[in-house]
Structure formats: structure tokens, C-alpha cells
Amino acid sequence: QVQLQESGPGLVKPSQTLSLTCTVSGGSIITNYAYWSWIRQPPGKGLEWMGAIRYIGSTYYSPSLESRTSIFRDTSKNHFTLQLSSVTPEDTAVYYCARDPGDYGLGSRYDYWGQGTQVTVSS
Numbered sequence: 001q002v003q004l005q006e007s008g009p010g011l012v013k014p015s016q017t018l019s020l021t022c023t024v025s026g027g028s029i030i031t032n033y034a035y036w037s038w039i040r041q042p043p044g045k046g047l048e049w050m051g052a053i054r055y056i057g058s059t060y061y062s063p064s065l066e067s068r069t070s071i072f073r074d075t076s077k078n079h080f081t082l083q084l085s086s087v088t089p090e091d092t093a094v095y096y097c098a099r100d101p102g103d104y105g106l107g108s109r110y111d112y113w114g115q116g117t118q119v120t121v122s123s
Contacts, residue, residue: 002027004097004114012121018087022097022114023079030055030075033102037110038071038082040093048093049107052100053080060106087121094118 008020022036029036037052051061053071061069065084073080084091095117098110 002099002112004099004112006095006097006114006117008095008117008119010118010120012087012091012119013123014088014121015086018082018084018091018119018121020082020095020097020117020119021079022081023077024099025078027099029053029073029078029080035060035100035102035106036073036080037098037100037107039096039098039110041096041116042090042093047096050082050084052106054102089121092119092121 003025005023006020012018032055035052035054038050039047040050041047049062050065051069051071053059053073059071068085070083071080097114099112100106101111
């Protein structure tokens with residue numbers, strides 16, 4: 001059973017860089033065809049896909065966030081990290097990491113999710 005767990009600060013000041021890590025257990029981030037994704041949900045809004053890193057290390061970003069987003073991984077620790085720069089209060093959201101198995105293309109479905117972590121951007 002694959003499990004994902006997000007970790008990182010719950011409060012970030014405006015203009016700073018938000019950094020969250022997703023630690024994966026029960027499966028390797030470098031096997032299969034999976035895309036390891038970051039998704040967020042601002043209060044009162046729907047889910048927003050932010051980006052993903054594939055099992056081979058290639059990265060994909062939402063066009064609306066690409067200029068501020070970076071996703072990278074540490075295969076020795078079996079985790080991947082999201083960095084979002086120049087945050088504003090509009091980046092306040094619950095942030096999830098999730099596995100897209102990659103069987104129907106990027107973003108088609110997710111089979112494992114982390115529990116989510118609340119990040120608030122405020123001074």
C-alpha cells in the first residue's frame with residue numbers, strides 16, 4: 001500500500017518561498033510510470049493541479065504557476081518537494097501530494113493521496 005505524507009511549515013509570510021515535502025512509503029518514486037503531483041485547494045474553491053515530477057525525473061507545471069513553481073526529488077529519501085516562490089495570501093490553501101499512475105496520461109486520475117496540509121500565507 002502506497003502512502004504519501006506532506007510536511008512543511010503551516011505559516012509562510014508574503015513574498016517568501018513556500019516549501020513542502022511529500023514522503024512516499026510502500027513504493028518507489030522512480031518505478032512504474034507514475035507522475036508524483038502537487039494539488040491545492042484554496043478555501044471555498046476547487047482543486048487546482050500545480051505540477052508533477054515523473055518517475056524518470058521530468059517535470060510538468062501548471063501554466064498559471066510555472067514561473068513561481070519548482071518540483072524536485074531526492075530519490076535516496078524517496079520524497080519530492082514543492083517550492084512556490086513569491087507567495088501571497090491567495091496562495092493560502094490545503095496542499096496535497098498525490099500519485100497519478102500515468103496509465104491514461106498526466107492528470108487523468110489519482111490513486112493515492114496524502115492527507116493534505118494547511119498552508120496559510122500571512123504576515
